[in-house]
Amino acid sequence: xxxxxxxxxxxxxxxxxxxxxxxxxxxxxxxxxxxxxxxxxxxxxxxxxxxxxxxxxxxxxxxxxxxxxxxxxxxxxxxxxxxxxxxxxxxxxxxxxxxxxxxxxxxxxxxxxxxxxxxxxxxxxxxxxxxxxxxxxxxxxxxxxxxxxxxxxxxxxxxxxxxxxxxxxxxxxxxxxxxxxxxxxxxxxxxxxxxxxxxxxxxxxxxxxxxxxxxxxxxxxxxxxxxxxxxxxxxxxxxxxxxxxxxxxxxxxxxxxxxxxxxxxxxxxxxxxxxxxxxxxxxxxxxxxxxxxxxxxxxxxxxxxxxxxxxxxxxxxxxxxxxxxxxxxxxxxxxxxxxxxxxxxxxxxxxxxxxxxxxxxxxxxxxxxxxxxxxxxxxxxxxxxxxxxxxxxxxxxxxxxxxxxxxxxxxxxxxxxxxxxxxxxxxxxxxxxxxxxxxxxxxxxxxxxxxxxxxxxxxxxxxxxxxxxxxxxxxxxxxxxxxxxxxxxxxxxxxxxxxxxxxxxxx
Numbered sequence: 416x417x418x419x420x421x422x423x424x425x426x427x428x429x430x431x432x433x434x435x436x437x438x439x440x441x442x443x444x445x446x447x448x449x450x451x452x453x454x455x456x457x458x459x460x461x462x463x464x465x466x467x468x469x470x471x472x473x474x475x476x477x478x479x480x481x482x483x484x485x486x487x488x489x490x491x492x493x494x495x496x497x498x499x500x501x502x503x504x505x506x507x508x509x510x511x512x513x514x515x516x517x518x519x520x521x522x523x524x525x526x527x528x529x530x531x532x533x534x535x536x537x538x539x540x541x542x543x544x545x546x547x548x549x550x551x552x553x554x555x556x557x558x559x560x561x562x563x564x565x566x567x568x569x570x571x572x573x574x575x576x577x578x579x580x581x582x583x584x585x586x587x588x589x590x591x592x593x594x595x596x597x598x599x600x601x602x603x604x605x606x607x608x609x610x611x612x613x614x615x616x617x618x619x620x621x622x623x624x625x626x627x628x629x630x631x632x633x634x635x636x637x638x639x640x641x642x643x644x645x646x647x648x649x650x651x652x653x654x655x656x657x658x659x660x661x662x663x664x665x666x667x668x669x670x671x672x673x674x675x676x677x678x679x680x681x682x683x684x685x686x687x688x689x690x691x692x693x694x695x696x697x698x699x700x701x702x703x704x705x706x707x708x709x710x711x712x713x714x715x716x717x718x719x720x721x722x723x724x725x726x727x728x729x730x731x732x733x734x735x736x737x738x739x740x741x742x743x744x745x746x747x748x749x750x751x752x753x754x755x756x757x758x759x760x761x762x763x764x765x766x767x768x769x770x771x772x773x774x775x776x777x778x779x780x781x782x783x784x785x786x787x788x789x790x791x792x793x794x795x796x797x798x799x800x801x802x803x804x805x806x807x808x809x810x811x812x813x814x815x816x817x818x819x820x821x822x823x824x825x826x827x828x829x830x831x832x833x834x835x836x837x838x839x840x841x842x843x844x845x846x847x848x849x850x851x852x853x854x855x856x857x858x859x860x861x862x863x864x865x866x867x868x869x870x871x872x873x874x875x876x877x878x879x880x881x882x883x884x885x886x887x888x889x890x891x892x893x894x895x896x897x898x899x900x901x902x903x904x905x906x907x908x909x910x911x912x913x914x915x916x917x918x919x920x921x922x
Contacts, residue, residue: 421727424483428734431484432741435491437577443488450484483731491738494579501545501581503538506571510587511539514566515547519695520632521559529553535581536564545581546739548574555589561695562599566591579739602693606630609827612834616841621848624653625841628816628851629823630694631655640855645798646865647858648787648805652816652851654745655694660704662820663690693827701737705729722757726750744797748790755785783809788886792879799870801878804858811854815847 427450434442515533524530528550535545549569551559559565568588574580595603610632613622623635633641633653644650664683674682691704730750733740740746760781767777783806795801802808826840858864868874 418724421724423480425727425730427480427484428487428731431487432491432734432738503582510570513569516564517561527553547582549584551586560603563595564593608830612830612837616838627653643855643859647808647855648802662817666821751789752786755789760785779813788882792875795868795878796875800865801868804864808858812851819844819847
């Protein structure tokens with residue numbers, strides 16, 4: 416059995432924080448009322464059952480939930496009130512001089528415009544703090560990098576989203592550049608050097624994809640490739656995730672037989688720290704590092720019971736340190752995927768192994784299926800699409816992602832000190848990248864590979880219900896035969912189209 420004692424507290428802290436950010440006082444009041452009713456109902460149900468053995472544990476859990484809910488309600492209430500009273504709110508609709516420090520790499524949003532998140536440093540010469548979203552000219556701000564202060568004139572607007580940002584800034588003048596800290600300059604040098612080395616060693620499509628897979632740098636990936644990855648359910652590979660962290664740290668821990676487990680653990684922790692700095696320590700990267708560390712703990716220790724308490728403690732810690740993550744879809748995806756890999760995938764894998772499946776194949780299939788089951792509703796709610804081919808595509812590329820990540824990360828580390836060695840390592844990733852790109856192309860061309868679903872809450876409910884029905888009906892043979900037959904038919908259709916097009920080109 417899993418240790419679930421911390422789960423109610425983690426869910427409560429997350430729920431209260433999100434409600435306070437989205438609906439403020441009204442949301443906090445409603446949340447506290449609902450939590451009180453649910454806690455009372457659970458206690459009454461256990462008393463009716465007469466299960467006196469666990470009364471003390473139930474009472475302790477109820478008390479913990481009450482304390483957590485009140486503490487988080489006070490915390491997020493104070494933050495929301497501070498946001499409402501922030502001095503920049505008096506400047507909405509005006510133009511002012513600002514200095515900000517970017518917290519992550521910019522992304523192009525079309526029309527020669529870029530978007531990046533930053534921390535506010537000064538407003539009209541006065542020191543000030545707060546999270547801001549910045550829109551600027553891609554040409555003027557082409558030298559932008561995380562951690563490098565930049566000053567400019569900007570029109571100040573209200574935040575478009577309720578995520579504890581204090582303002583949206585639209586740059587109206589060319590920037591003036593400051594000097595980033597040494598660690599940020601070193602990280603930027605590694606990122607740019609690695610991208611240059613990849614362009615010199617690989618074809619264009621592969622050289623653009625390698626930095627995206629290793630460092631989350633998607634600036635060179637074409638819109639066509641982005642669309643193919645979205646349709647095939649592979650978009651998560653181009654964002655730094657817990658899987659990247661697990662692979663990197665796992666590769667280091669393999670040295671335990673040579674240097675001993677304690678030294679290997681220290682080396683893994685150091686590798687994790689360097690990896691986070693190089694890929695930029697934004698909130699999303701920190702989230703991925705924590706979630707990856709939790710998953711790694713479960714895998715390495717072979718004690719999956721400890722993973723749920725660790726995951727719950729992680730959620731509570733991050734809600735305190737970065738409460739804006741409570742309304743971040745990426746955070747929800749990370750938590751749900753991690754929980755699925757720890758709780759659902761092992762159970763499914765054991766059943767397949769009992770039926771004669773090889774364990775590596777059973778693990779790969781179940782990891783892909785479990786992750787798809789819990790993340791698809793959230794993705795559908797945000798994007799309004801559902802990738803039918805996600806499980807097949809992720810299973811097809813599962814074997815090439817670890818070598819790309821490990822070899823690519825080693826090449827990135829070598830690029831500033833031994834360019835020739837980095838070039839050699841990068842070339843070893845060519846076949847794996849070719850296969851990944853081809854899988855994305857083939858699965859994206861499958862008829863109905865990506866289907867439109869309602870966005871928002873209706874999409875979440877629709878896809879979640881469909882997934883639940885599929886899981887419950889999977890025990891019947893006709894369901895399994897029908898799904899497998901549909902997949903085989905779709906792949907055969909696609910491959911015939913690819914072969915036909917190829918023959919036409921040759922002819």
